[in-house]
Amino acid sequence: MQKMVIEGGYPLSGNISVSGAKNSVVALIPAALLANGVSVIENVPDIRDVYVMKDIAEELGAVVDYKKNENMLIINAAPARKTKVSEEKAGRARASYYFLGALLGRFGKATVPMPGGCNFGGRPIDLHIKGFETLGATVTEDEDVVVATTKDTLFGQEIYLDFPSVGATINIMLAACRAEGRTFIRNAACEPHIVDVANFLNAMGARITGAATGTIRIDGVDEMHGAVHSVIPDQIEAGTYMIAAAAVGKDVTVCNVIPRHMEFLTDKLIQMGVKVEEGGDSIRVSACENPKAINFTTTPYPGFPTDLQPQMVTFLTVAKGESKVREGVWNNRFQYVDELKLLGADIFAEGQNATVHGVPFLTGAQVRATDLRAGAAMIIAGLMAKGKTVITELEHIDRGYEGIEEKLRAIGAHIQRIEE
Numbered sequence: 025m026q027k028m029v030i031e032g033g034y035p036l037s038g039n040i041s042v043s044g045a046k047n048s049v050v051a052l053i054p055a056a057l058l059a060n061g062v063s064v065i066e067n068v069p070d071i072r073d074v075y076v077m078k079d080i081a082e083e084l085g086a087v088v089d090y091k092k093n094e095n096m097l098i099i100n101a102a103p104a105r106k107t108k109v110s111e112e113k114a115g116r117a118r119a120s121y122y123f124l125g126a127l128l129g130r131f132g133k134a135t136v137p138m139p140g141g142c143n144f145g146g147r148p149i150d151l152h153i154k155g156f157e158t159l160g161a162t163v164t165e166d167e168d169v170v171v172a173t174t175k176d177t178l179f180g181q182e183i184y185l186d187f188p189s190v191g192a193t194i195n196i197m198l199a200a201c202r203a204e205g206r207t208f209i210r211n212a213a214c215e216p217h218i219v220d221v222a223n224f225l226n227a228m229g230a231r232i233t234g235a236a237t238g239t240i241r242i243d244g245v246d247e248m249h250g251a252v253h254s255v256i257p258d259q260i261e262a263g264t265y266m267i268a269a270a271a272v273g274k275d276v277t278v279c280n281v282i283p284r285h286m287e288f289l290t291d292k293l294i295q296m297g298v299k300v301e302e303g304g305d306s307i308r309v310s311a312c313e314n315p316k317a318i319n320f321t322t323t324p325y326p327g328f329p330t331d332l333q334p335q336m337v338t339f340l341t342v343a344k345g346e347s348k349v350r351e352g353v354w355n356n357r358f359q360y361v362d363e364l365k366l367l368g369a370d371i372f373a374e375g376q377n378a379t380v381h382g383v384p385f386l387t388g389a390q391v392r393a394t395d396l397r398a399g400a401a402m403i404i405a406g407l408m409a410k411g412k413t414v415i416t417e418l419e420h421i422d423r424g425y426e427g428i429e430e431k432l433r434a435i436g437a438h439i440q441r442i443e444e
């Protein structure tokens with residue numbers, strides 16, 4: 025079993041670089057299957073979810089060459105013929121549901137077992153299914169296996185999402201690219217990776233406009249071809265390092281970021297008293313003496329992202345005063361709070377609300393990474409705490425952070441992974 029050991033209290037300083045976005049690349053790989061040709065995806069992060077999505081693409085018959093040292097995936101989707109994802113593979117990454125939209129779009133049928141991934145309570149895919157059905161597909165769910173088929177072709181339609189779901193927006197976009205006629209997705213999600221996926225699809229011959237506006241228009245095309253695309257920087261990884269720098273940084277520059285994607289966080293950190301300076305493609309963050317408590321609610325983009333909620337709450341554990349946090353996206357995303365309490369945090373969480381009372385300092389302890397972003401939060405907690413913190417269940421962290429220990433060590437963190 026691997027464990028991460030962190031000796032807390034060492035200030036961070038220097039440059040830390042952000043990799044390609046996890047949530048984007050896990051959609052770009054299935055998107056590549058819409059083409060009858062070769063696509064090249066650049067700036068691919070070396071994370072476990074990429075391997076899972078690559079394995080599924082190969083299972084479906086695509087030929088994938090992962091040039092890890094060049095952060096590049098070359099996907100030849102021409103030989104792909106199969107339309108069924110195995111249960112074992114689908115269970116390893118939540119994003120496996122994107123193969124539903126891609127396979128339905130290209131072959132008119134798709135069989136995908138219900139996905140795995142982080143457990144934040146119920147993670148229904150009813151909005152994805154409603155979208156496919158509106159486009160004319162027949163969708164059945166039997167023992168957690170989703171089967172979507174269309175007799176002839178999909179037809180463009182108006183689809184309204186009750187909630188701006190990231191997954192449903194991308195999945196419907198994937199299927200609608202090959203539908204006959206025009207589709208509108210209303211109340212669509214606006215996260216940066218929605219735009220990234222739309223840009224890739226357009227480079228492949230799709231006709232999509234309005235990504236990031238809340239209404240996405242897709243004019244169906246008969247054929248799509250391979251394309252070259254570079255993944256945008258990971259907004260959540262960038263935010264994780266910004267929060268770490270705010271908590272224990274002397275002077276840290278987070279490089280390879282799109283500052284506009286980080287405004288929700290920049291604003292909150294400044295409110296807490298942290299010094300934040302935006303550059304062209306970097307953000308410089310310096311910790312302050314006595315960070316102030318703040319309130320925040322997670323909402324879809326451009327609001328404060330749920331995927332940075334655990335990291336921000338971790339920082340708030342030492343902010344002076346009382347902070348109130350509302351989780352507005354998931355119904356069970358405070359499981360990690362019990363771990364922070366082991367380090368001495370004073371947090372009361374109930375349902376989708378948490379109240380944090382700042383304490384003077386955290387003290388190292390043994391904690392679990394209960395999910396991907398909670399794992400990142402434990403790392404930040406370990407950097408902040410006095411003494412030694414040991415983190416277990418690292419497989420969650422490895423799903424989505426490329427070389428996180430190496431990157432943090434390079435700016436002064438005392439962090440190592442040990443095998444036991």
Ligand code: UD1
Pocket residue numbers: 047048050118119146147148149150151152153187188189190191192213329330331353354355
């Ligand atoms: C994506 C992200 C995840 C992030 C989440 C919210 C990926 C691979 N994962 O997940 O890291 O936490 O966005 O920013 O990009 N919902 C329904 N029905 C549906 C779909 C969603 O009710 O059919 C609800 C969910 O239960 C949840 C909310 O909508 O309460 C948001 O879900 P969604 O945006 O779809 O999240 P994911 O795409 O799964």
